[in-house]
Each structure stands twice: as C-alpha cells, then as structure tokens.
Amino acid sequence: MQIIEFLIFFPFVIAAILYLLGNSERVYPVRKFIVKGAAFLIMAAVIYLAVRVLRGQMVRTYLEKADTANDFVMAGELFLMCLVTFYSFRFRKILAALLSWIGTIPILWLELSGRAAEGTDHFKFDNLTVLMCLVVGIVGGFITIYAIGYIKDYHLRHPKFPERSNWFLAMLFVFLGAMFGLLFSDNLGWIYFFWEITSVCSFLLIGYNREKESIENSFKALWMNLLGGDAFMAGILYASLALHVGTLSDLQQVDNRAVPGVMIVVSLLAFAALTKSAQLPFNGWLLGAMVAPTPTSALLHSATMVKAGVYLLIRLAPLMQGTLTGVMVTLIGGFTFFAASLMAIATSDGKRVLAHSTVSNLGLIVACAGVGRPESVWAGTMLILFHAVSKSLMFMTVGAVENASGSRNIEDMHGLIVKLPRLAVVMIIGICGMYLAPFGMLVAKWAALKSYIDSGAVWLVLFLVFGTASTSFYWGKWLGKIFAVIHKSQALKDTTHNGEWQALYPLAAMVIAMCFGFPLISNYIVQPVLNQMFHTEVEPVIGGSDIAVMLLMLILVATLPVAGGIISRNRRGITDQNTRSYMSGINAGDDRHFLNAYGDAQPLYMANWYMIDLIGELKIMKPCLAIAAGILVIMLTIIIGGAI
Amino acid sequence: MLQSVLLGFIFFLLAPVCGAIISGADRFLGARMQRRQGPTIVQPFYDLYKFFQKKAYIVNGLQDFLVIGHLMFVMLSGWIIYAGQDILLAVFSLTLAEMFLCLAAFSASAPYSNMSAQRELLQMTCTEPMLLLMAIGFYLHAGSFLVSDMVLGKMPAIVSCPGMFAGFLIILVIELRKSPFDVSSSHHAHQEMVKGITTDISGKLMGWVELAEWNEIFLMFTFVGLFFVCSNPWSILWAILAGAGAMFLMTLIDNTFPRVKWERMLTIVWSSTFIFAGGNLLVLMLLKG
Numbered sequence: 047m048q049i050i051e052f053l054i055f056f057p058f059v060i061a062a063i064l065y066l067l068g069n070s071e072r073v074y075p076v077r078k079f080i081v082k083g084a085a086f087l088i089m090a091a092v093i094y095l096a097v098r099v100l101r102g103q104m105v106r107t108y109l110e111k112a113d114t115a116n117d118f119v120m121a122g123e124l125f126l127m128c129l130v131t132f133y134s135f136r137f138r139k140i141l142a143a144l145l146s147w148i149g150t151i152p153i154l155w156l157e158l159s160g161r162a163a164e165g166t167d168h169f170k171f172d173n174l175t176v177l178m179c180l181v182v183g184i185v186g187g188f189i190t191i192y193a194i195g196y197i198k199d200y201h202l203r204h205p206k207f208p209e210r211s212n213w214f215l216a217m218l219f220v221f222l223g224a225m226f227g228l229l230f231s232d233n234l235g236w237i238y239f240f241w242e243i244t245s246v247c248s249f250l251l252i253g254y255n256r257e258k259e260s261i262e263n264s265f266k267a268l269w270m271n272l273l274g275g276d277a278f279m280a281g282i283l284y285a286s287l288a289l290h291v292g293t294l295s296d297l298q299q300v301d302n303r304a305v306p307g308v309m310i311v312v313s314l315l316a317f318a319a320l321t322k323s324a325q326l327p328f329n330g331w332l333l334g335a336m337v338a339p340t341p342t343s344a345l346l347h348s349a350t351m352v353k354a355g356v357y358l359l360i361r362l363a364p365l366m367q368g369t370l371t372g373v374m375v376t377l378i379g380g381f382t383f384f385a386a387s388l389m390a391i392a393t394s395d396g397k398r399v400l401a402h403s404t405v406s407n408l409g410l411i412v413a414c415a416g417v418g419r420p421e422s423v424w425a426g427t428m429l430i431l432f433h434a435v436s437k438s439l440m441f442m443t444v445g446a447v448e449n450a451s452g453s454r455n456i457e458d459m460h461g462l463i464v465k466l467p468r469l470a471v472v473m474i475i476g477i478c479g480m481y482l483a484p485f486g487m488l489v490a491k492w493a494a495l496k497s498y499i500d501s502g503a504v505w506l507v508l509f510l511v512f513g514t515a516s517t518s519f520y521w522g523k524w525l526g527k528i529f530a531v532i533h534k535s536q537a538l539k540d541t542t543h544n545g546e547w548q549a550l551y552p553l554a555a556m557v558i559a560m561c562f563g564f565p566l567i568s569n570y571i572v573q574p575v576l577n578q579m580f581h582t583e584v585e586p587v588i589g590g591s592d593i594a595v596m597l598l599m600l601i602l603v604a605t606l607p608v609a610g611g612i613i614s615r616n617r618r619g620i621t622d623q624n625t626r627s628y629m630s631g632i633n634a635g636d637d638r639h640f641l642n643a644y645g646d647a648q649p650l651y652m653a654n655w656y657m658i659d660l661i662g663e664l665k666i667m668k669p670c671l672a673i674a675a676g677i678l679v680i681m682l683t684i685i686i687g688g689a690i
Numbered sequence: 691m692l693q694s695v696l697l698g699f700i701f702f703l704l705a706p707v708c709g710a711i712i713s714g715a716d717r718f719l720g721a722r723m724q725r726r727q728g729p730t731i732v733q734p735f736y737d738l739y740k741f742f743q744k745k746a747y748i749v750n751g752l753q754d755f756l757v758i759g760h761l762m763f764v765m766l767s768g769w770i771i772y773a774g775q776d777i778l779l780a781v782f783s784l785t786l787a788e789m790f791l792c793l794a795a796f797s798a799s800a801p802y803s804n805m806s807a808q809r810e811l812l813q814m815t816c817t818e819p820m821l822l823l824m825a826i827g828f829y830l831h832a833g834s835f836l837v838s839d840m841v842l843g844k845m846p847a848i849v850s851c852p853g854m855f856a857g858f859l860i861i862l863v864i865e866l867r868k869s870p871f872d873v874s875s876s877h878h879a880h881q882e883m884v885k886g887i888t889t890d891i892s893g894k895l896m897g898w899v900e901l902a903e904w905n906e907i908f909l910m911f912t913f914v915g916l917f918f919v920c921s922n923p924w925s926i927l928w929a930i931l932a933g934a935g936a937m938f939l940m941t942l943i944d945n946t947f948p949r950v951k952w953e954r955m956l957t958i959v960w961s962s963t964f965i966f967a968g969g970n971l972l973v974l975m976l977l978k979g
Contacts, residue, residue, distance in 0.1 A: 460799070483786040492782070499975075507823075511822040519815040526804075527796070529793045596779070606759045610755025628803075630800075
C-alpha cells in the first residue's frame with residue numbers, strides 16, 4: 047500500500063528540502079509554493095485514503111517482514127538518544143539524558159538479543175487510524191500553511207531572535223510524518239520510535255527562539271515526555287518478555303481476566319499516554335510550550351502531539367473498561383478537566399487560557415477512554431475531532447491577533463469586533479465551537495455525560511458538571527471582551543497574511559460544517575470505529591428527535607447573526623434611536639471616558655474578572671499536582687502490585 | 691412528532707401569562723410581607739405594555755439581535771420541555787440564552803453592564819451544575835432524558851430525588867433573581883449595580899427582556915413541577931401546589947435575607963449542590979448498580 051509509505055516518508059522528504067533551501071528573501075516564494083503544495087498533497091492523500099477505507103470499512107495489515115526497516119528504526123532510536131544526550135549536556139540538563147538512556151538502551155537490547163516478540167504485521171490501519179489521519183492531515187496541513195506567513199511576521203516583530211525559519215518549517219513536517227508513522231504502526235516498538243520522535247521534535251520546536259525561558263520550558267517538555275516514553279518502554283519490555291506480545295492489535299486480543307499481567311502493560315502505556323496528553327500532574331509542559339511560535343502551539347495542542355496520547359488511550363479503551371486501570375485513567379482525566387478549567391478562569395494570557403483549556407478538554411477525552419464503553423468512546427472520538435478543529439482555529443486566530451495588535455492578552459481584546467472585525471468573527475466561531483450549545487464540543491460532552499452516568503461513575507459525573515460550569519465561565523468572559531463595542535475606535539490594520547487566511551477560513555468553515563454535519567460524521571466515520579473496536583453493531587449514540595432539536599437550535603443560531611446584520615445595516619450610523627451607554631457618569635461619547643463632577647473627561651478601563659485570589663494558578667496548581675500525582679502513584683502501585 | 695411539536699407550543703401560550711402572574715403575585719406578596727399595599731397582581735402586564743410604547747434607545751448595533759436571541763432561546767428551552775424532548779437540551783438551550791443576555795450587556799462596554807455581565811456569568815457557573823444534576827436525577831429516576839418519558843413514570847421524581855429538589859430550590863433563588871443571590875441584577879432598586887445586566891437596555895428592548903424573564907420564570911416553575919408529575923393525572927395538581935409553595939418560599943427568602951457577596955454565593959451554592967445533589971446522585975447510583 048503505497049499511500050501509507052507516502053504519508054510517512056513524504057513529510058520527511060519535504061522537511062529535508064525545506065531545511066536545505068535555507069533562509070533568504072530569494073527562497074521565500076519557492077518555499078511558500080513547496081509548503082502549500084505539500085500540505086494540499088497530504089490533505090488529498092488522507093482524504094483519498096479515508097474514502098477508500100470508509101467505503102470498504104475493513105481492517106488491513108501490511109508489511110510482515112521488515113528487517114531492514116527494523117534496523118532503520120533502531121538506528122533512528124540511537125540517533126534520537128544521541129541528540130538528546132548532546133543537548134542535555136550542552137545545556138546541563140542531565141535528567142533528560144538519563145531518561146533517554148533508560149528509555150532507549152533496553153529497547154535496543156531487546157531487539158538485538160532477539161527477544162523481541164514478533165508480531166505479524168508492522169502496519170495496520172482501520173477506521174480509527176483513518177479518522178486520526180484526517181485530523182492530523184487536514185488540521186496539520188492548514189497549520190503548516192498558516193505557519194509560512196506567521197513565521198515571517200514573527201521574526202519581523204522579534205528581530206533579536208535568530209532567523210531559523212527553514213528549520214522551523216522543516217520541523218513541522220517532521221512532526222507530521224512522525225504522527226502518521228505512529229498512527230499506522232501496529233508494532234509496539236515502532237509506535238515507540240515515532241512516539242519518541244514527536245517528543246524530541248516538540249522539545250526542539252518549543253526551544254525555537256533560544257531564549258532562557260524557552261530552553262527551560264523545552265527541557266521540561268522533554269523530560270516529562272521522556273518519562274512517559276520510559277513507561278512505554280517498560281510496557282514493551284513486559285509485553286515482549288512476559289506475554290510474548292509485540293503488537294498493539296495482539297495486545298487488544300488478550301483477555302485481561304485470563305492474563306492479569308496484561309493490565310500492567312496497559313497501565314504503563316496509559317501512563318505514557320497521560321504524559322503525552324499533558325494530564326495533571328504533567329500539564330506543566332503544555333503550559334510551558336506557550337513560549338513557542340503559535341504554529342507550534344497549534345500543532346502540539348490541537349492536532350498532533352497531545353492527540354497521540356488520547357489516540358493510544360482510545361485504542362486501549364476496551365481493555366480498560368471496568369478495570370482499576372480504567373478507574374485510574376478516569377480519575378486523572380476527570381480531575382484534570384475540572385482543575386484545569388478552574389485555572390483557566392484565573393488566566394488572562396490568551397494562549398495560556400487555550401493551553402489550560404486544551405489540558406481540560408483532553409482530560410474529558412481521557413476520561414471517556416478510561417470508561418471504555420461504546421458511548422464513551424463515541425464521545426471521546428467526537429471530542430478529538432471537534433477539539434482539533436476548534437482549538438487549532440483558536441490558536442491561529444490568537445496568533446494573528448497578536449501579530450496585528452501586538453498583544454495576546456484577553457484584556458487587550460476588548461472591542462476586537464470593532465478593531466479587527468474579520469479576526470473577531472473567526473474567533474467567535476472558534477469559541478462557540480469550544481463550548482456553546484448547538485456546536486460540536488457540547489454534543490460530544492453531552493454524550494460523555496450520558497455514558498458516565500451509565501457507567502455508574504459518580505465522581506466523574508460530578509467532575510463533569512462542575513467542570514462544564516467553570517468552562518462556560520472562562521469562555522463566556524472572553525467572548526464578552528470581543529463583543530464589547532467601543533464607538534469612535536479606529537479599526538487596526540489587519541496584518542494577517544493571505545496564507546494565514548487560507549488556513550483560518552477553511553477551518554472556521556469546518557467548525558460550522560461539522561456542527562451541521564455531526565450526524566453524518568457520527569454515522570459514517572465514528573460509528574464504524576466503534577463497530578470494529580467492540581466487534582458488534584453498536585447502536586447510534588445520539589439519534590432521532592435529539593438530532594432534530596439540535597439542528598433546530600443550530601439553524602436558529604445561524605440565522606440570528608444574519609438577521610442582526612440586516613437590521614444593523616438598515617440603521618447605519620447614528621440615528622435618533624441611538625444613544626451612548628451609561629458610564630456611571632455621562633459618557634464622553636467614545637465609550638472610554640466619562641465626565642466627572644468638574645465636567646472633565648475621565649478615562650475608564652474595564653477589566654475582566656479573574657478571581658486570582660480564589661483559584662489562581664499560584665494558589666491551586668501545587669495542590670492539584672500533588673493530588674494527581676498521589677492518585678497516579680497509589681493506583682499504579684495497586685495495579686502493578688495486584689497483577690504480580 | 692407533530693403532536694409533540696404542537697404540545698411544545700402550549701409553552702408559548704402559557705409562559706407569558708403564567709410568568710407575568712407569578713411575577714405579579716411575587717410583588718403583591720412581597721409588598722404584603724413588608725406591610726405595604728403593593729401593586730395588583732396584573733401590574734406586570736401594564737409594565738410590559740408601557741415598555742412597548744417606548745422608543746428603544748440602543749447603544750450599538752449588536753444589542754437588539756442579542757436580546758432577541760436571548761428571548762428566542764429561552765422560549766426554545768421551554769418548547770423542548772413541553773414537547774417532551776430531551777431535558778439536557780433544554781438546559782443547554784437555557785445556557786445559550788443566558789449567554790446571549792450577557793453578550794448584550796458586554797457589548798455596551800459600560801461599567802455597570804460589564805460588571806453585571808460577569809456576575810451573571812458567575813451566576814450561570816453557580817447554577818449550571820445543579821441544573822445538569824437535576825436532569826441526571828430525572829434520568830436515573832425515569833431511565834430516560836426525554837421529558838415525555840419522565841411525566842409518565844409510576845412515581846413522581848421527588849420520591850427518588852429529594853436532594854436534587856433541595857439543591858434546585860437553592861439555585862431557584864438565583865434563577866429568579868432573588869435576594870440573597872441577586873448579584874447580577876435585582877428586582878429591588880437599591881442594588882449597587884443599579885439594574886445590573888439590563889442597565890444599558892431600554893424601551894422596547896427592555897420589554898423583550900422582560901418577556902424573556904417571564905418565560906424563564908415559568909420554565910423554572912415547570913422544573914419544580916416536573917419533580918411532582920407522574921402518570922396519575924392528579925399529580926398535576928400536586929405540581930401546581932408545589933410550584934405555589936416554592937413561589938411563596940422564594941418571596942419569603944427574598945424579603946428575609948440580605949444580598950451576599952459573590953464568594954459566599956459561589957461557596958454556598960456549589961457546596962449545597964455537591965452535598966444535596968451529589969449525595970442524592972451517589973445513593974441513586976448505588977441503588978441502581
């Protein structure tokens with residue numbers, strides 16, 4: 047099947063070309079052309095693959111004999127280890143090197159000594175793979191297109207950072223290639239290899255501008271992900287030596303009642319996935335990743351890196367249902383959902399809010415996987431889809447707003463609808479997609495709620511309802527900031543490049559289309575995944591009159607702005623029906639000043655509400671980390687101790 | 691299908707009338723509690739009539755469509771309940787409606803409106819867990835989220851969800867904008883935020899907001915009623931009595947307690963939700979599992 051090889055190798059080839067092209071004014075047009083062409087080719091390829099697989103709805107496996115490829119993978123692992131060692135000695139962060147050695151050497155020993163359990167095929171793909179490929183290919187593709195324009199502006203704004211944009215774009219493609227490799231691989235060793243590539247890649251991308259803070263944060267990301275990688279390695283070791291299982295699909299076949307040892311492997315892999323998906327107590331690396339240029343954050347947060355973790359968990363979901371590992375995963379996920387959404391309330395940096403919200407939403411997906419019932423897996427997969435699209439849109443819009451206005455603080459987005467109307471509309475779509483009723487995320491959240499109730503997990507239901515409430519709070523006040531209309535303001539110059547719009551518009555359109563099309567997505571893309579995973583025909587999770595009511599709501603929401611637009615067009619300018627808002631004094635006419643007792647114009651500033659004293663990061667982060675770490679350690683001890 | 695759509699329209703007929711009467715009765719009762727004469731019970735109708743006689747002064751082009759959106763989604767929420775559809779959807783639709791009102795206030799970009807809109811968001815944060823838990827309680831009781839299945843149960847939901855009911859009565863204070871939890875907008879003129887979230891809404895537009903509020907009041911008492919309705923037709927009488935009782939209680943609370951600060955509102959409401967509704971949920975799940 048050439049298309050798999052194409053999807054894995056092509057991004058690497060493009061990365062090499064981009065890197066070798068170097069940086070100069072001369073190559074920019076060529077580079078733009080290459081990146082766009084490559085992104086569209088990748089998108090076309092994943093859509094082609096999706097159409098073929100969804101028509102046939104079958105599972106295929108490939109590549110039984112792969113000795114050369116195996117050697118190649120081993121060499122790659124060795125290379126990654128050397129790279130990490132080099133950087134950690136250079137910056138005197140020995141922990142990363144140690145973790146890398148622990149993670150790599152045993153795997154090499156396993157392979158070289160021939161003790162590695164041989165599975166049948168190295169590649170496998172089914173509907174879940176295809177679904178994830180769609181997310182990675184399409185969202186990731188748009189991110190790379192956006193990156194060309196963004197990185198140019200980024201260097202204009204930060205002249206002191208060394209220009210290494212060729213390297214940056216190359217890294218984005220390496221990331222995509224690694225992600226495809228991870229998705230197609232069935233052999234645990236191979237998954238591990240691609241897993242490590244994404245870890246190292248994210249490390250390099252976060253440290254892009256080589257500032258002190260970036261380097262600190264990049265090492266934080268590295269050690270956390272390598273720690274997860276070590277758990278992955280331990281899982282592979284145990285699976286190979288004790289269970290003689292070498293592939294993910296063989297692992298799924300093992301009956302966890304007959305072989306209790308399998309739960310050790312599942313727990314270790316789940317641990318790795320929790321680090322990758324930045325769940326508490328490992329959310330620090332994702333928050334730190336904010337220092338990187340926006341395309342990095344968009345790519346890490348929405349489409350690829352963090353989704354690798356939840357992808358693995360969803361693969362393991364049927365095994366986790368009703369086990370202690372499932373309890374561990376749901377506890378961590380539910381707790382993360384709640385705690386991260388509280389911290390998001392007390393944050394004013396736009397990107398950091400997005401980071402908290404990513405952590406929080408991933409918590410929900412993780413909890414869905416941990417429950418392991420068909421409906422919850424449905425909810426989890428839907429969440430992956432909707433979250434990837436909405437969140438990448440949000441990141442890119444915040445990035446564009448930052449480039450245009452010089453700030454990404456939500457406080458400075460007051461009146462965005464007047465200052466940068468086009469970006470404001472896109473941002474409104476993104477925010478609505480994240481939490482409001484007829485939009486995608488909420489549909490999935492609703493299904494998640496149903497499945498949590500049916501699984502009888504009281505604490506999870508409570509986490510969900512309280513977390514949902516605080517989620518609406520932080521999105522609501524952000525939305526309010528954008529909506530504030532300040533009269534007599536000049537629109538800012540919208541410096542957003544064409545290339546950036548070429549990513550923003552399609553993604554915004556996708557958010558809306560996915561809301562209308564969610565019954566179709568559910569039927570044709572998600573339902574087959576469930577049927578394969580649970581080996582039965584799973585009943586549709588949301589159906590009948592509910593869909594009708596949802597669509598009714600959507601149509602209402604969609605018609606409202608149109609109607610509003612027509613009304614306000616008819617009343618252009620100041621009419622006798624127009625007045626100024628009440629400023630606790632007479633409005634001086636520009637919504638920024640009021641007349642004080644002496645008749646002078648007094649400036650006024652309206653801040654959002656952050657409740658930092660109550661739920662600020664400084665206040666609750668440490669206790670949350672301690673609680674989550676406690677849960678993890680205790681549960682892992684019980685599970686592994688119990689199985690041995 | 692058609693039948694349920696038509697049933698839903700009952701809400702559109704009942705809500706404005708009943709909502710207004712409840713609101714008038716509250717003013718009447720409240721006045722009597724304060725040993726005043728007070729207005730007659732139909733006063734809200736006169737008020738609304740007057741609002742619609744006035745010119746709407748809008749502060750920006752977004753405001754009116756946001757206010758209309760608020761009204762529409764409150765009505766949709768009621769329609770969902772009376773059409774016998776999914777109660778969770780009704781809760782979501784109500785959240786969306788509240789969001790529209792907040793945005794209308796935010797769009798004014800003025801101090802009172804802005805502060806109150808955020809306080810309104812906080813009120814939503816306080817009430818949302820309880821509303822969802824109430825829906826979950828109904829689900830565990832009736833085995834379905836569809837209102838049409840709930841009202842045909844053998845026993846009324848209050849039998850298995852007394853904790854949910856207690857929790858709901860507490861957030862009812864917020865939903866009806868009653869003291870001690872009327873931090874975003876109050877029916878009493880002495881609030882430090884003046885009229886809070888509606889400060890920059892006037893004339894006709896204010897009339898729409900008022901109408902939406904009647905719908906919301908009626909919707910809230912419908913929720914109260916849902917706890918008492920079962921397949922026995924006489925249960926509707928109980929539901930109405932319970933609604934009347936709840937109304938009296940709300941007026942009493944309104945006239946007894948001073949307004950609290952937001953921190954206390956948050957802690958009181960979340961902890962009572964956690965204890966009453968969460969405890970109830972735990973028991974229900976244990977009994978079920």
